[in-house]
């Protein structure tokens with residue numbers, strides 16, 4: 001690979017607006033994720049983090065602006081082109097559903113069998129290598145019913161990286177983990193990013209763990225990008241939204257109540273028989 005390609009950002013959002021139908025969740029979003037970086041996307045509940053992730057994978061189109069992934073406009077990609085771009089990504093959903101009728105090894109082998117024509121010997125080598133990376137080489141033979149919830153997450157992670165993606169997207173990777181698993185998972189994300197020389201995007205609420213490993217943090221709220229910078233610069237920020245989020249303060253610009261909309265008022269009127 002030449003150095004120009006290596007330094008080209010993996011993901012670029014340029015003045016992007018995202019939403020569903022007429023509803024705009026986020027607008028004016030410009031961001032960049034480079035190879036080798038761990039980037040955290042943070043924000044309160046309902047602020048649009050999952051929506052950002054869906055846009056980066058081409059599951060939803062932007063309402064305006066462009067989203068480039070691996071140099072291609074993902075909003076314009078269809079069919080084979082979209083499949084090719086997605087094959088270069090690993091997505092780890094919160095419910096990284098494993099196949100309960102397959103053992104740990106076969107779960108991780110699944111994408112290799114599905115998308116490549118590598119030999120059985122290579123499958124064994126690659127699967128054991130990825131299980132080793134998540135500390136579960138010796139659990140290869142176990143059934144899914146025989147492993148814990150935390151182990152299942154790591155198996156799902158091994159499966160997400162078995163095709164050696166250039167971009168890994170993690171949806172709430174720390175949710176529901178005990179403090180030890182939390183630290184292990186955070187370090188795993190950092191180490192895998194460095195080892196695979198890929199880019200990682202984390203959608204997360206967890207300030208301490210993500211700040212410990214992220215190179216860059218984007219914070220969304222109030223329908224826009226509120227802050228962007230290194231964990232250190234955000235920690236030093238005096239912005240009221242950033243402070244409320246980082247300090248976990250109940251009072252501040254982040255509203256507890258979901259905002260009232262015409263759609264809600266219409267539903268309520270119908271529900272209570274007023275129209």
Ligand SMILES: Nc1ncnc2c1ncn2[C@@H]1O[C@H](COP(=O)(O)OP(=O)(O)OP(=O)(O)O)[C@@H](O)[C@H]1O
Nearest residue numbers: 020023025043044045046047048049050051052205
């Ligand atoms: N498929 C959908 N159709 C319509 N609206 C949606 C859809 N998915 C999400 N939304 C709305 O978009 C907004 C942002 O949701 P999103 O799931 O991106 O938030 P989030 O930041 O990931 O939240 P959380 O941290 O609670 O998971 C919310 O107001 C939500 O109601």
